Structures are given as C-alpha cells and as structure tokens.
Amino acid sequence: MSGARHPAGTHRARDPGAQPERTRLAWRRTTLSFALVIVLAGRGLVVGEARGRAVGGVAVALMALLWVGVLALAHRRLRALTSPRPAAPDAATVLGAAGAVVVTALLAVVLVAVRG
Amino acid sequence: MVRRTVRAVRLWFSPERLRAEGTTPDYRFSLANERTFLAWLRTALALLAGGIAVDQFLTDMRWAVRTAIAVALLAGGALCAIRAVNHWVRSERAMRRGDDLPASRFPTLLALGTAATATLVLVAVVVGWAGT
Numbered sequence: 001m002s003g004a005r006h007p008a009g010t011h012r013a014r015d016p017g018a019q020p021e022r023t024r025l026a027w028r029r030t031t032l033s034f035a036l037v038i039v040l041a042g043r044g045l046v047v048g049e050a051r052g053r054a055v056g057g058v059a060v061a062l063m064a065l066l067w068v069g070v071l072a073l074a075h076r077r078l079r080a081l082t083s084p085r086p087a088a089p090d091a092a093t094v095l096g097a098a099g100a101v102v103v104t105a106l107l108a109v110v111l112v113a114v115r116g
Numbered sequence: 117m118v119r120r121t122v123r124a125v126r127l128w129f130s131p132e133r134l135r136a137e138g139t140t141p142d143y144r145f146s147l148a149n150e151r152t153f154l155a156w157l158r159t160a161l162a163l164l165a166g167g168i169a170v171d172q173f174l175t176d177m178r179w180a181v182r183t184a185i186a187v188a189l190l191a192g193g194a195l196c197a198i199r200a201v202n203h204w205v206r207s208e209r210a211m212r213r214g215d216d217l218p219a220s221r222f223p224t225l226l227a228l229g230t231a232a233t234a235t236l237v238l239v240a241v242v243v244g245w246a247g248t
Contacts, residue, residue, distance in 0.1 A: 019147045026154040033161040040165055044172045081147075088146040094153060094204055095128060098197045101160050105194035108164055112171045112186045116179060 020081045027074045027081075030097070034070055037104065038063045041111060052114030059107040059114075066100040073097055127205050134205065138212030149207045156200035159226075163193035170237065176244050185236060192229055 042060050045053055073096050080086055127133060140146075167189030174182050199222055206218040 017144060019144045023147045023151050023154075026151040030154045030158050030161070033158045033165075037161050037165045037168065040168050040172070044168070048172070048175075085143045086147065087140075087143070088208060089150055091129060091134075094201055097154075097157060098160075098201045101157055101164070101197035102194045105160075105164055105167075105190045105197070108168055108190050109187055112167070112183055112190070115171065116183070 020084075020086055023086075024078050024081050027077055031067070031071050031074050034067050034101070034104075037108075038067055041108060044111065044115060049115075051116065052111075055114040056111050059111045063104050063107050066104055070097050070100045124202055124205070127209070128201055134209055134212070137209060138214060141211040145211050146208065149204060149211065152207070153200050153204040156203065157197060160193045160196035160200065163189050163196060167193065174237070174241070177240055181240055185233060185240075188233060192226070192233075196226065 038060065041063060045056050045060060073093050077089055077093055080089075167186045170189060171182060171186040174185075203218065203220065203222075209215075210217050
C-alpha cells in the first residue's frame with residue numbers, strides 16, 4: 001500500500017484498488033444472500049404439508065421485514081460509500097445487519113420446530 | 117472471562133469509545149475490514165440456508181436427527197454473525213492503535229464444525245439410502 005503515503009489530492013486522486021466500489025458490491029452480495037435465505041424459508045411453506053403453516057408464515061414474514069431493514073441500512077451505506085474517502089460504518093449499521101441475521105436464525109429455528 | 121465478554125459487548129455498542137482510541141487508519145483498511153465483516157455475515161447466511169435446506173430436503177431422515185442437524189447449523193449461523201461484529205470491532209481497534217490484527221481460532225472451529233456436520237449428513241443419507 002504505497003499509495004497511503006501520498007497526501008489527499010495529489011497525483012493519487014483515484015483509488016486504484018476501487019475499494020469503495022468493492023465494498024458497495026459486498027453489501028449488495030450480502031443483501032442478495034439474505035434474500036435467498038428468505039426465499040428458501042418461504043419455499044417450505046408452499047411445498048409440502050400444511051402443518052405449522054400459520055406460525056411459519058408469521059416467521060417468514062418477520063424475516064422478510066428484517067431483510068427490508070437490512071436493505072435500508074445497506075442503501076444508506078451505499079450512498080455514504082459514494083464519497084471519495086468514506087469513513088468506517090457506524091456501529092448501528094454493523095450491529096443492525098448482524099442483529100438481523102441473528103434474529104433470522106432464531107426465527108428459522110421456530111420455523112423448523114413448528115413444521116416438524 | 118465474563119468481565120472480558122462484558123467489555124467486548126460494551127465496545128460493540130459504543131463507537132465513540134472506539135473513535136477515542138489511536139488514530140483513524142487509512143480508509144482503505146477500514147473498508148477492507150468492512151468487507152471482511154460482510155463476508156462473515158454471508159458465511160452466517162449460508163449456514164442459515166444450509167439449516168433450512170436440511171430441514172426441507174432431508175425429509176426421509178428421522179425427525180430428531182434432521183431437526184438436530186438443522187438447529188446446529190442455524191445456531192452456527194447465529195454464532196458466526198455475532199462473531200462477525202466482535203471481529204470487526206477488534207480489528208478496527210487494532211488498526212487504530214497500530215497493533216497486530218487479532219488472531220482467532222474461530223475459523224478452525226468453524227471448519228471442524230462444518231466438516232463434522234457434512235460427515236453426519238453424509239452418513240445419515242447413506243444409512244437412510246441403504247435402509248430403503
């Protein structure tokens with residue numbers, strides 16, 4: 001990382017590593033992966049037996065709401081990452097995204113239990 | 117151990133304390149740390165997908181075995197997400213202080229856990245196959 005030694009605005013105006021863009025794409029991959037988890041969870045409600053469909057439906061709906069929340073966090077972060085020297089994400093963004101995944105795991109346990 | 121955990125958790129919730137330490141690192145290092153966090157989050161999501169898939173697709177398996185494997189994978193996913201936050205905070209702090217990045221045995225444990233679960237599923241599928 002020899003570029004780090006150059007002060008801002010000299011002959012290294014553009015980051016050759018395209019770091020902000022790579023970070024934006026990482027956020028997109030993450031929300032996409034999250035969407036796939038919810039689609040898979042929803043599949044269980046449509047295919048197979050009707051047992052536990054009501055509780056399972058609520059669990060999947062809550063997962064979808066969490067996904068929308070993460071999408072909003074990601075959107076905010078994607079906009080912050082358009083600046084040439086973006087700051088690190090705040091704790092709310094990091095905790096929010098990870099918290100949504102943890103709660104989704106708990107909801108998936110409920111889903112697995114009621115579908116038995 | 118408990119005190120260390122409490123201190124770590126307090127750090128997750130207080131970015132001001134993180135910012136009070138050391139100097140702001142090159143933004144590219146922070147972004148790399150953020151991408152690592154997101155990669156761990158995707159690992160967590162993959163484990164969730166695995167748990168849900170085990171429950172949905174291994175329907176020939178006995179209920180107890182299938183549910184146990186699914187819940188183990190889901191718990192692993194939750195653990196992975198929590199650990200992602202902890203590792204992000206610790207790396208961010210280490211970069212601010214100019215320390216070495218934190219070493220962790222978590223990847224090894226995750227690999228062993230994944231290998232054990234895969235073996236279990238394989239055995240269960242083969243036994244179920246021979247049984248029919």
